[in-house]
Structures are given as structure tokens and as C-alpha cells.
Amino acid sequence: MGTFTVCFLLVSVLVIGTSGTSRTRGTKYEPNWDSIDSRPLPEWYDQVKFGIFIHWGVFSVPSFGSEWFWWYWQGKKVQPYVDFMKRNYPPEFKYQDFAPQFTAEFFDPKEWTDIFAASGAKYIVLTTKHHEGFTLWGSKTSWNWNAVDVGPKRDLVEEMASALRANSDLRLGLYHSLFEWFNPLYKLDAANVFKTNYFPTSKTLPELYELIVKYKPELLWSDGDGNAPDTYWNSTGFLAWLYNDSPVRDTVVTNDRWGYNTICHHGGYYTCNDRYQPGHLIKHKWENCMTIDSKSWGYRRNAPLSDYLTIKQLVASLVETVSCGGNLLLNVGPTHEGRISPIFEERLRQMGQWLKVNGEAIYNTTAWRVQKDNGTANVWYTARPQEKAVFAMFLEWPSNGSMILHDPVVKQGVTQVVLVGHGAVQWEPVQPSGLRALLPPPAFMPGQWAWTLRLTGAT
Ligand SMILES: *[C@@H]1O[C@H](CO)[C@@H](O)[C@H](O)[C@H]1NC(C)=O
Ligand SMILES: *[C@@H]1O[C@H](CO)[C@@H](O)[C@H](O)[C@H]1NC(C)=O
Ligand SMILES: *[C@@H]1O[C@H](CO)[C@@H](O)[C@H](O)[C@H]1NC(C)=O
Ligand SMILES: *[C@@H]1O[C@H](CO)[C@@H](O)[C@H](O)[C@H]1NC(C)=O
Numbered sequence: 001m002g003t004f005t006v007c008f009l010l011v012s013v014l015v016i017g018t019s020g021t022s023r024t025r026g027t028k029y030e031p032n033w034d035s036i037d038s039r040p041l042p043e044w045y046d047q048v049k050f051g052i053f054i055h056w057g058v059f060s061v062p063s064f065g066s067e068w069f070w071w072y073w074q075g076k077k078v079q080p081y082v083d084f085m086k087r088n089y090p091p092e093f094k095y096q097d098f099a100p101q102f103t104a105e106f107f108d109p110k111e112w113t114d115i116f117a118a119s120g121a122k123y124i125v126l127t128t129k130h131h132e133g134f135t136l137w138g139s140k141t142s143w144n145w146n147a148v149d150v151g152p153k154r155d156l157v158e159e160m161a162s163a164l165r166a167n168s169d170l171r172l173g174l175y176h177s178l179f180e181w182f183n184p185l186y187k188l189d190a191a192n193v194f195k196t197n198y199f200p201t202s203k204t205l206p207e208l209y210e211l212i213v214k215y216k217p218e219l220l221w222s223d224g225d226g227n228a229p230d231t232y233w234n235s236t237g238f239l240a241w242l243y244n245d246s247p248v249r250d251t252v253v254t255n256d257r258w259g260y261n262t263i264c265h266h267g268g269y270y271t272c273n274d275r276y277q278p279g280h281l282i283k284h285k286w287e288n289c290m291t292i293d294s295k296s297w298g299y300r301r302n303a304p305l306s307d308y309l310t311i312k313q314l315v316a317s318l319v320e321t322v323s324c325g326g327n328l329l330l331n332v333g334p335t336h337e338g339r340i341s342p343i344f345e346e347r348l349r350q351m352g353q354w355l356k357v358n359g360e361a362i363y364n365t366t367a368w369r370v371q372k373d374n375g376t377a378n379v380w381y382t383a384r385p386q387e388k389a390v391f392a393m394f395l396e397w398p399s400n401g402s403m404i405l406h407d408p409v410v411k412q413g414v415t416q417v418v419l420v421g422h423g424a425v426q427w428e429p430v431q432p433s434g435l436r437a438l439l440p441p442p443a444f445m446p447g448q449w450a451w452t453l454r455l456t457g458a459t
Contacts, residue, residue, distance in 0.1 A: 029243040031236040033266045039243055041268055041285050044171065045219070045253045047364050048122030049322050050355070051173065052348070053289055053331035055127050055297040058134045058151070060336040061098040067298030067333070070095045070132050071181050099134065102151035107338025109163030115340055117168045119348035120355030122363075124164065125173035125221045125329060128157050128211060133180035137214070141206045152338075161215050173219030174211055178204050178233055178258075179226025186226065194232040201234075208238055216248050222257045222267075230259025230266070239267070255287065269327070277317070281325050281367050288321040291331035292347050299333035299341070308343055311350040312395075315449040316378075318351070318362065319393045323380035325367045354449055357421040360384070361391035361452045375406035375434075390455040391420075397442060397451065405453070406434040414457040421446025425453075 029035045059067040064084050066072060073081040074095065085093065116124055129135045129142070137157040138148030147156050161172050178200075179186050185199040211217065220242070222235075230236065235258035243249055254268035264272040269285040272278075276288050291297050292314065295307050309317075314330065321328045330351070332344040340348075355362060365382035368390055373379035378395035392405050408415075410429055417427045417437050422445075426438040437453055445451065 029240045031240040033230075033236060033262075036236050036239045036243070037266055039268075042218075042251050042253055044251065045123075045269065045327065046285055048171070049327050049362050049365075050119075050121045050318060050351075051123040051125060051219075051327065051329045052116045052119060052121045053125045053175070053291070053297070053329045055130065055291075055299075055331060055333045056136065056156075057127055057130045057298070058095070058098050058102050058132055059130065059298045060334065061101045063299045063301045063333075063336065065300065065302070066296045067130060069298070075181055095132070096145075099145070099150045102134075102147070102336050104147075104152035104154065104156065104336070104338040107152065107154075107156065107159070107334075109159045110167055112160070112334075112340060113163050113167045113170070115345050115348055116164075116170060118352045119330075120352040120359065121170065121330070121348075123171040123173050123219060124160075125175050125219060126157065126160055127175040127177075129176055129180075129207065131177045131179065131181050131224050133177075133183055135207070137211075139207055139210060141203050141210075157211075157215055161217075171218040172215065173221055173253075174215060174217040175221040175223060176208060176211060177224035178222060179224045179228065189232070190226070190228070194228045197232055197234075200232060205234060205238060209241075212242065212246050212248060212252075218248060218251045219253045221255055225257060225259045225262070227260050230262050233259050235259050235262070235267075276326075277320060278324060279320070279372075281371050283325070285327075286325065287327045287329050288317065289329040289331065290317060291333075292344055293331075293333065297331050297333060299335050305343075308347070311347055311354075312449045314347060314351060315354050316395050319380050319395065319450055322362050322365065323367065323371045323382055323393070350449075354447060357447045358393065358450065358452045360389075360420065360454070361393055365391065370407040373406055376404050379403075379405065381407070388456055390458055392453045392455065393450055394453070395450045397445060398439065401439050401441070403437045403439055403453065404430055404434060405437065405455075406430075408434060408455055408458040410435045410455075410458045416456050418454040418456075419446065420452035420454050 029039060055067050059069045062069050065081055072078040073085055133145055135142040135146040137155050139146050164170055164172055189196050189199045242252060256263050256267040256270045258267050264270050269287055271287050271289060275290045292309055293300060293303050293307055294309055318328045332340055334340050361382050365384055368381040368383040370381055380393050382391045390408060394403060417425050419425050427435045430436050
């Protein structure tokens, strides 16, 4: 315990002053979870708060139901998927036959970059390989099942990475699935109860090393443990290399999906469940990955308008997530032609409009001592301690023109309240504690969907 504390203090001291990097000279991570989990998360990740997830692959061709199309059709044999194929394709049609139709002829990575940047996001996470196994780059270990050999005949990962770096300050994140539903080597290992590891040694790990060395992502979003333990995937061995010796060892961030039972326990930041929204502060850094189409990550041609979350719902998710210490990773599913549909684009641009006004309550903030107001519904707090500012973001504009905040401890003549995007507002204390802020008439609302009161001189 004593030695551990000393080491920990030493590490903490060394970390200060490395501005955004987490690596401490001399720290060598060992291939075990105690050591891997001791690495401080690179600072940039907590500062940026908001990223865009992109689910794109051969599943974008049928674009029916879900990106799990192949599995639902031929693995689980879910009726609507079986019927869809029966009605629309010849009986001998295989999932692989969709790949040539993954054409990406309208894919313009510069245009995508402009849309992502306009959303106010500071990083993206692109699916380089989902559970179907098709790689969006010319992987050496995915023969004839990759975007360079089949379909677009382009290295989509390279094009996205280059355009992002040339045209924005967004950081590149890559998603990668450890397992593949139907890969024969994975199925062989699974039949051997993961006592053999043909699949990770010949497929998963070479791919992971290739992705890191070739594209130098600053975020690696691992997924799909296939119910196999992390020892089968050699996850700690890979992560020790990633943190000690890889070209991105100083800035790379990872998540927690590295083997059965590692989720929410080990790795970098926690994702826990898809659409994770605990509603209270989580001390370990976490991410809420969710999607604009509430029913699917991949593009769905059969999605009705009512399945798309409204911008008001999306802003509310961002506000609640950041208030509770998380980052929001908001997903869009491009079409097989490479288009981000106008409805996704509109939502992203609206998010950017909201952040343009209210971004100071999101970026570079920390959790405050209270997350949710104890009295007025739909009020969430964040803080910037360095500026001694507390932010109260409210999701409903009160019809009587006054907003009561119960938690801040205020002092007349000291506390100042600003409606962000508008200006200073009058306030009065309320009993037993807190304040009533007098808002301007609705015609003077700064923007839509949610608003921010900035408090200084309050604790
Ligand atoms: C696991 O990863 C480590 C570090 O990269 C490597 O030295 C080791 O050989 C790997 N083990 C297996 C079984 O692949
Ligand atoms: C957040 O802080 C970092 C590091 O100080 C800085 O580079 C960045 O510009 C800040 N971002 C915003 C949006 O204020
Ligand atoms: C929350 O409000 C209730 C009264 O509505 C009060 O009894 C309680 O002490 C408050 N809790 C905190 C933490 O302020
Ligand atoms: C005004 O409305 C809010 C909720 O919308 C309520 O909490 C408050 O008590 C109302 N009345 C006054 C005088 O503020």
C-alpha cells in the first residue's frame, strides 16, 4: 500500500505539465489489468465532450432493420429479415453478394468533415470493421472482404483520416470489432471453448496493430468480445504495446470492451451499455454512445421519421451526459453511396448551433458538486473551476419567466448571473437556499432547445 501510494504520487506529479498527454517518462505498462488500468486517461478526451460515431459497412447496402442484418437474417433467422430476403432477392443470394453494391460513389470525406465540424464535435469514431468482418481499409488479413478489393475499391479509412486531418482539428477514432459472427476460425476457437486462439493471432491482433501503425488514431473503440475472455484476445498484451511502444502511446484513448466482463471494469473510459445514461455522477470517465435513429446504428431505408430523435432530445442527452461526467458519442449511419442523409446532417448542424451559444457550459467543464437541481426539473449543472463559474443548463423555458435554482449558495452583491448568449439577468435569493433568476421575455431567448445560466460568485 505504502509503495503504491508513493508510486501513484510520483506518477501524478509527472503527469502535470505534459499538456494533454498521459504518458509519464519511465512508466512501463505491464500486460495485466492493474497496470493497464493505472494509466491516466489522456486529458484531451475529457475536455472535448462530444464526438460523432459512424456505422458504415456492407450492412449499409441492405440498409434494412439494423447493422446486425447478416446475423438476424442467417444467424438468428429473425422473421422480418428472412422475409425481406425472400421477397426481394433470389434464393441463392449470399450476404457477400451485397459487397459489390457498397459503392460509396458519393463519398466525399471533406464534406463529411465539414458536417462533423459544424456539429461542434471534436472527434469521430469510424467503424473500420463491424461484426460482419468487412474492413473499410485494405487489410492484409481480410482477403477479398475489404473495401479496396470489393465495392468502392478505395481505402475509406485512409481517405477519412486524411480529410479529417487536412480540414479540421477533430481527432480520429477508429472502431474495431474483435470477433466476427461467421468467421470459421472464430467459430473453431469458440467450439474449443477458446482454448485455441487461431482467430485472434491470425486476424484480430494483426488488424489492430495494422490499424494503429497505419492510421495513428487517437481513439480506439473496441467492441464485440464474442463472449470470449480478454486472455483469449490477448487484450492486455496489445494494450501494453499500445501504451508503451505504439506511435500514439501519448495521446491514444481506449474504451472498456476488451473481453467478457471487462466492460465497465477495465481498459480506458467506460461505455458500460450502449446508450448508457446513469443519471448521476460516475467518477471514472465514461461515454454515452447513442444514435440519432433510435432503432439502428447502420442506415435504415425503412426508418420512419418518428424513429429519429429530435434535436431537443439530442441536446438533452448531451446536457445530462456531460453533467454526469460523460462524453456523448452521437451516431450517424451513412448510406452505401456514401451520403449522410439530410436528416442526420440537419441534426448535427443544429447541435452545432446550440453549442455555438452554450459551448462554454460543455467544453472543458468538470462535474459540479450537484448534477441535477434538487427541485426544478430538467436543470443540469457543470462547472469551470478555473473561472469559478457554475453553469445551470435548463431544458424547459419557464412559462412564468423565472427560473429557480435550489442548489447554488448565493450572496447578494457578490453572485452574478448571466443568461449565456443574452447577458446579465436580475436575481433574488430564495429560501432555504438558491436563487430565482428573472429571465427576459421569450422573444429574447438566446437560441432554442436548452439554455444556460452562468453563475459566478456562487458556490
Ligand atoms: C500477447 O501480446 C504480447 C505483447 O504484444 C506478446 O508479447 C505476446 O506474444 C502475445 N501473446 C500471444 C499468445 O499472442
Ligand atoms: C479546452 O482546453 C484546451 C487545453 O487548455 C484548449 O486547447 C482548448 O482550446 C479548450 N477548448 C475550448 C472549446 O475552450
Ligand atoms: C432537497 O430538497 C428537499 C426539500 O424539497 C430538502 O428536504 C433536502 O434537504 C434537499 N436536499 C439537498 C441535498 O439540498
Ligand atoms: C414559475 O414556474 C416554475 C416552474 O416552471 C416554478 O418552479 C415556480 O415556482 C413558478 N413561480 C414563480 C413565482 O417563480
